[in-house]
Amino acid sequence: xxxxxxxxxxxxxxxxxxxxxxxxxxxxxxxxxxxxxxxxxxxxxxxxxxxxxxxxxxxxxxxxxxxxxxxxxxxxxxxxxxxxxxxxxxxxxxxxxxxxxxxxxxxxxxxxxxxxxxxxxxxxxxxxxxxxxxxxxxxxxxxxxxxxxxxxxxxxxxxxxxxxxxxxxxxxxxxxxxxxxxxxxxxxxxxxxxxxxxxxxxxxxxxxxxxxxxxxxxxxxxxxxxxxxxxxxxxxxxxxxxxxxxxxxxxxxxxxxxxxxxxxxxxxxxxxxxxxxxxxxxxxxxxxxxxxxxxxxxxxxxxxxxxxxxxxxxxxxxxxxxxxxxx
Amino acid sequence: xxxxxxxxxxxxxxxxxxxxxxxxxxxxxxxxxxxxxxxxxxxxxxxxxxxxxxxxxxxxxxxxxxxxxxxxxxxxxxxxxxxxxxxxxxxxxxxxxxxxxxxxxxxxxxxxxxxxxxxxxxxxxxxxxxxxxxxxxxxxxxxxxxxxxxxxxxxxxxxxxxxxxxxxxxxxxxxxxxxxxxxxxxxxxxxxxxxxxxxxxxxxxxxxxxxxxxxxxxxxxxxxxxxxxxxxxxxxxxxxxxxxxxxxxxxxxxxxxxxxxxxxxxxxxxxxxxxxxxxxxxxxxxxxxxxxxxxxxxxxxxxxxxxxxxxxxxxxxxxxxxxxxxxxxxxxxxxxx
Numbered sequence: 131x132x133x134x135x136x137x138x139x140x141x142x143x144x145x146x147x148x149x150x151x152x153x154x155x156x157x158x159x160x161x162x163x164x165x166x167x168x169x170x171x172x173x174x175x176x177x178x179x180x181x182x183x184x185x186x187x188x189x190x191x192x193x194x195x196x197x198x199x200x201x202x203x204x205x206x207x208x209x210x211x212x213x214x215x216x217x218x219x220x221x222x223x224x225x226x227x228x229x230x231x232x233x234x235x236x237x238x239x240x241x242x243x244x245x246x247x248x249x250x251x252x253x254x255x256x257x258x259x260x261x262x263x264x265x266x267x268x269x270x271x272x273x274x275x276x277x278x279x280x281x282x283x284x285x286x287x288x289x290x291x292x293x294x295x296x297x298x299x300x301x302x303x304x305x306x307x308x309x310x311x312x313x314x315x316x317x318x319x320x321x322x323x324x325x326x327x328x329x330x331x332x333x334x335x336x337x338x339x340x341x342x343x344x345x346x347x348x349x350x351x352x353x354x355x356x357x358x359x360x361x362x363x364x365x366x367x368x369x370x371x372x373x374x375x376x377x378x379x380x381x382x383x384x385x386x387x388x389x390x391x392x393x394x395x396x397x398x399x400x401x402x403x404x405x406x407x408x409x410x411x412x413x414x415x416x417x418x419x420x421x422x423x424x425x426x427x428x429x430x431x432x433x434x435x436x437x438x439x440x441x442x443x444x445x446x447x448x449x450x451x452x453x454x455x456x457x
Numbered sequence: 458x459x460x461x462x463x464x465x466x467x468x469x470x471x472x473x474x475x476x477x478x479x480x481x482x483x484x485x486x487x488x489x490x491x492x493x494x495x496x497x498x499x500x501x502x503x504x505x506x507x508x509x510x511x512x513x514x515x516x517x518x519x520x521x522x523x524x525x526x527x528x529x530x531x532x533x534x535x536x537x538x539x540x541x542x543x544x545x546x547x548x549x550x551x552x553x554x555x556x557x558x559x560x561x562x563x564x565x566x567x568x569x570x571x572x573x574x575x576x577x578x579x580x581x582x583x584x585x586x587x588x589x590x591x592x593x594x595x596x597x598x599x600x601x602x603x604x605x606x607x608x609x610x611x612x613x614x615x616x617x618x619x620x621x622x623x624x625x626x627x628x629x630x631x632x633x634x635x636x637x638x639x640x641x642x643x644x645x646x647x648x649x650x651x652x653x654x655x656x657x658x659x660x661x662x663x664x665x666x667x668x669x670x671x672x673x674x675x676x677x678x679x680x681x682x683x684x685x686x687x688x689x690x691x692x693x694x695x696x697x698x699x700x701x702x703x704x705x706x707x708x709x710x711x712x713x714x715x716x717x718x719x720x721x722x723x724x725x726x727x728x729x730x731x732x733x734x735x736x737x738x739x740x741x742x743x744x745x746x747x748x749x750x751x752x753x754x755x756x757x758x759x760x761x762x763x764x765x766x767x768x769x770x771x772x773x774x775x776x777x778x779x780x781x782x783x784x785x786x787x788x789x790x791x792x793x794x
Contacts, residue, residue: 155599181599186626187622187625187626187629189622189625189626191588191618191619191622192588192591192619192622192623192625192626193588193622193626194588195585195586195587195588195589195591195592195619195622195623196588196589196591196592196595196623196626197592198588198589198592199529199577199588199589199590199591199592199593199594199595199596199606200592200593200595200596200599201592202577202589202592202593203527203577203593203596203597204596204600205595205596205599205600222582222585222619223585223588223619226582226585227580227585227586227589231578232784232785232786232787233563233784233785234560234563234564234568234570234578234579235560235564235568235570235572235578235784236558236559236560236561236562236563236564236570236784237561237783237784238560238570238571238572239570239572239577240787242787268793271785271790271792271793272785272786274786274788294787294788295786295787295788296786296787296788322788323791369793370791370793371793401793405793405794
């Protein structure tokens, strides 16, 4: 076990997989000579050379499509978006080509590719650079969507994503890159499609992922002080959802609050809530509540931006609501 | 017309030339029967774009490639698939939505695939497959192979950003790809002069990216072949991409729903008077490589082959209900329902 930052964990995952498999390469804007816009690929050019660590022009649609083409004929590309906000100009490639190829070809072609990069509200980046697109991608059959919250999960899930034979949308969070945590040494794989209980509890199930795990864990501590024992589940994989883990927890707590950084309407929590209610409506002692980013474009102003995010206070308030507490 | 060149200097063997004539005839017959099936009782659904008139483009260019090369095209894809050796049975079964179709009845007319033949589709978003071709070529180079990728698109696709992004990177990295614009002068119903700022397409797509550009009369199948061969040699030698404007003409509307009111009867009749298949029949007869009797026999064989493909398709099972969830992903698909 060693303590490393989230970005180093991602770097280790890519480097180990590139050592292991000659077909794996990394391409994207500033990934090579600049060492990565967020320094995730630091040192990889020196280690693997320009054949496998490739700086691209600012042409997301073009290089995403190239990655897909290369994957169709046997390579295993990792395509980095400087931020997932920029994936919007490549969304045709991801949705129409990466996600559909296997189905449209009657199973003849696979697209083993990882699209990865930062996302989320990182502070004063305003409306164009703060997107959270997990619900967009989770909507699409054919895609796998992963969002790690900790360095250990970042490493273990990225290695699994690179080994996956399907297109994986691997969404990091800009404010997590410097976070440090314990990461198991050596071969460390976290399975795709498995949630993890990050804090066991019996009174209410808090369902979250990525950066929102932090506010959720802090809220659980506050609630503990009030005598409410919250279970915190990090879903880790957005699609396919580990519904069993959620149902087992709700079967125990009979209450759920979903904490997510995307917008409320048609957001991820809407889909998760629907699936829980279809299977476990009778188990619920209160309606499922959601804590989301408020429904407006993301403002530049720091205080305004902070006011939109799921916060400890907002999570605590929703938990009190489902507990029918009057504190 | 550059038929004179063709007559003066055959660039293929007799067997290959006769094979090309046969393939062109097969595509023509296949498309005309598809037209009828579409019209009669809706046996073919959705969008269906026919290749009639453009046959020498696919046949002459694919005809000089190797088995380990790759072919990728847009939605008007029946001709390329047949030219690459896909059986008429699998092609017709796909049009009829059958499980025996080349994409198991899940792709349809616009999404033919044949992995074994290196046929990478059948892509229906205009311009979307052009970066894929660069990626396929990238993979050849990455793996130190000398396979090339040939990529076809219509003149309408030249206006998509994906093309220009891919062309820049293909040239920057000297990728072994041959880009072919099948210029039938119509972007659906918008004629070239109304959608392109320049009429010299080699300037827009070649010169602008430092890519050698060719502009040829694609009614001359052997000129198509020699030009493609030259570009393939260049790609295999590591010298990068090429761009070929192949001037051609489509006899049918953009798709089955298009009455083609944007052109006159005379224009279409003029084009048909210069039919590339009839022209090639004459050339091969002049060379003494085929006679009327053999041509007649060929027509009969092809007629039977296409009839057989319709029978095969109609007798094949419909894509079954359980196929709905098959092949969504390589990993077991868990419907998020």
